[in-house]
Amino acid sequence: MTLVLQAVVNGLEMGLVYALVAVGLAIIWGLMEMINFAHGELLMLGMFGAWWFSTTLHLDPLLAIPPVALVMFGVGRLIYTLLMRRVQRGETFAQIFATIGLFFFLQNSAVAAFTSDYRFVEGGLLSRLSGINLHLAGLSVGLPLLIAGALALVLFLALYLLVERTEFGLALQATSEDREAAMLVGIRPQRMFAVAWGLGAALVAVAGAILANFFAAYPQVGFPFTVLAYAIVALGGFGSILGTLLAALLVGVVQSVTVVYLPPAFKDAFVFASYLLIGLLRPQGLFGKF
Amino acid sequence: MAPAAEAPLLEARELHVAYGAGVRALQGVSVRVAPGEVVALVGANGAGKTTLLKTLAGLLTPVAGEVWFDGRRIDDVPAPDRPRLGMALVPEGRRLFSRLTVAENLALGAFTNADPAHRRRMLERVWELFPVLSARAGQRAGTLSGGEGQMLAIARALMLRPRFLMLDEPSLGIMPRLVDAILDVLRRLHREERLAIFLVEQNVPAALDLADRGYVLQTGRIVLEAPSRDLLASDLVRKAYLGL
Ligand SMILES: Nc1ncnc2c1ncn2[C@@H]1O[C@H](COP(=O)(O)OP(=O)(O)OP(=O)(O)O)[C@@H](O)[C@H]1O
Numbered sequence: 001m002t003l004v005l006q007a008v009v010n011g012l013e014m015g016l017v018y019a020l021v022a023v024g025l026a027i028i029w030g031l032m033e034m035i036n037f038a039h040g041e042l043l044m045l046g047m048f049g050a051w052w053f054s055t056t057l058h059l060d061p062l063l064a065i066p067p068v069a070l071v072m073f074g075v076g077r078l079i080y081t082l083l084m085r086r087v088q089r090g091e092t093f094a095q096i097f098a099t100i101g102l103f104f105f106l107q108n109s110a111v112a113a114f115t116s117d118y119r120f121v122e123g124g125l126l127s128r129l130s131g132i133n134l135h136l137a138g139l140s141v142g143l144p145l146l147i148a149g150a151l152a153l154v155l156f157l158a159l160y161l162l163v164e165r166t167e168f169g170l171a172l173q174a175t176s177e178d179r180e181a182a183m184l185v186g187i188r189p190q191r192m193f194a195v196a197w198g199l200g201a202a203l204v205a206v207a208g209a210i211l212a213n214f215f216a217a218y219p220q221v222g223f224p225f226t227v228l229a230y231a232i233v234a235l236g237g238f239g240s241i242l243g244t245l246l247a248a249l250l251v252g253v254v255q256s257v258t259v260v261y262l263p264p265a266f267k268d269a270f271v272f273a274s275y276l277l278i279g280l281l282r283p284q285g286l287f288g289k290f
Numbered sequence: 291m292a293p294a295a296e297a298p299l300l301e302a303r304e305l306h307v308a309y310g311a312g313v314r315a316l317q318g319v320s321v322r323v324a325p326g327e328v329v330a331l332v333g334a335n336g337a338g339k340t341t342l343l344k345t346l347a348g349l350l351t352p353v354a355g356e357v358w359f360d361g362r363r364i365d366d367v368p369a370p371d372r373p374r375l376g377m378a379l380v381p382e383g384r385r386l387f388s389r390l391t392v393a394e395n396l397a398l399g400a401f402t403n404a405d406p407a408h409r410r411r412m413l414e415r416v417w418e419l420f421p422v423l424s425a426r427a428g429q430r431a432g433t434l435s436g437g438e439g440q441m442l443a444i445a446r447a448l449m450l451r452p453r454f455l456m457l458d459e460p461s462l463g464i465m466p467r468l469v470d471a472i473l474d475v476l477r478r479l480h481r482e483e484r485l486a487i488f489l490v491e492q493n494v495p496a497a498l499d500l501a502d503r504g505y506v507l508q509t510g511r512i513v514l515e516a517p518s519r520d521l522l523a524s525d526l527v528r529k530a531y532l533g534l
């Protein structure tokens with residue numbers, strides 16, 4: 001029993017970081033309804049950002065978060081204005097192909113810049129704390145993952161407030177519902193889409209910078225995260241930022257509880273099985289608004 | 291009254307608008323609306339009324355022709371920049387932000403003017419014009435009744451205090467009592483704020499009762515323009531739109 005509870009706790013911690021991985025996609029795909037198959041590659045760039053920061057500048061990889069967020073916000077905007085804006089009005093296929101192209105471009109650029117070697121972030125606060133556990137009611141909580149989870153939660157809530165409670169967020173929602181009506185009140189849809197892409201890229205790259213403390217960075221690291229993010233956003237429901245958080249926690253827990261009973265290879269199978277099940281029973285997602 | 295002599299607030303000159311290569315929806319349409327004037331636009335289904343209003347609002351780009359507003363040519367002004375000039379469109383089918391609340395829809399109506407004093411003034415004015423909306427401030431726009439939704443669509447368009455308001459069939463799908471209430475509000479805005487109104491309306495007698503002047507649009511061309519009284523008496527309007 002404790003074993004299961006322990007797995008649930010671990011899963012919740014991991015789920016918080018997954019939430020940050022998924023929330024960038026929750027904006028681009030869930031809210032603005034645009035496809036991005038290079039989502040995981042933006043995460044990969046964030047990982048390399050943290051790695052470069054810690055090895056070249058000898059600073060804590062966590063300090064890479066603000067610059068990574070800033071640079072990747074610009075990269076996201078650029079991806080929209082240079083690429084996605086041109087394929088936005090056409091078939092969804094155009095968006096799929098454009099972002100698959102982006103996927104190869106980013107991955108191969110990373111190979112050219114960093115080679116395909118596995119890179120490990122070392123010497124940061126989180127790695128120095130590794131092995132330290134907090135004990136509570138017979139359960140132990142790894143301190144590094146707890147810090148990472150808390151960081152993810154804070155960023156997540158900031159985004160939630162931005163989208164749900166500010167007028168800028170209302171304008172994003174209005175644009176996603178009805179571009180023409182948005183223009184009639186003076187909202188510039190292209191600006192909204194560009195900022196949405198900037199936010200999406202920044203958030204997933206920050207998730208990457210955090211994850212770099214736990215996983216090796218290499219150019220092909222991204223794709224599994226893309227798949228995971230799509231599953232979480234669809235599970236949580238379109239247009240629902242908090243739904244994304246809950247779905248991410250669920251995925252984290254399902255993964256880690258599965259591992260208690262079955263070989264690790266099954267953990268993703270169970271995540272996608274529950275995704276398929278919910279897709280059948282509740283196609284709008286668990287908490288979807290539309 | 292001689293509105294043609296006064297410099298027009300809005301003027302469209304020889305507008306040609308097409309959808310794709312095939313459908314030529316407007317074929318040389320010219321209209322003008324003077325400051326503070328109420329003008330009706332009537333025409334059968336598919337005549338091009340919505341096309342004309344969308345073109346004036348900048349949502350459609352004309353193939354040829356010019357749009358002037360307040361002495362300035364605005365063809366090149368993108369749609370989102372036009373509300374700030376003082377023009378607003380209440381679109382066909384209301385087009386509310388259905389997942390947002392009534393209050394949030396109104397806030398977005400003033401998106402380009404964040405001045406709190408302006409916002410407060412406009413909200414007070416809108417609550418006064420449409421008291422039912424104030425009782426529904428926290429309700430999602432998608433759950434409003436047809437009449438309430440239309441009121442919100444108009445209220446949202448008023449939030450920047452336009453001088454020129456276009457309305458595309460505001461009475462569509464609304465019970466007659468509410469249609470009267472909405473037309474009364476338009477009459478008040480015209481009288482109290484000298485708001486110029488360009489009104490597309492199926493209910494031709496009601497529209498011409500409110501308007502000083504009217505145009506009849508048929509398959510993309512203006513076929514008649516006259517003061518409302520004369521239009522009501524004309525054979526074309528009596529036969530085609532009043533069923534007499
Ligand atoms: N998006 C579109 N694509 C192609 N043709 C269109 C489009 N919108 C309108 N049309 C065509 O343009 C013409 C004018 O349409 P418009 O909607 O302006 O008419 P309307 O006078 O507003 O009609 P209604 O009274 O039914 O609202 C019609 O023949 C219509 O079929």
Ligand SMILES: [Mg+2]
Nearest residue numbers: 339340341382
């Ligand atoms: Mg129409």
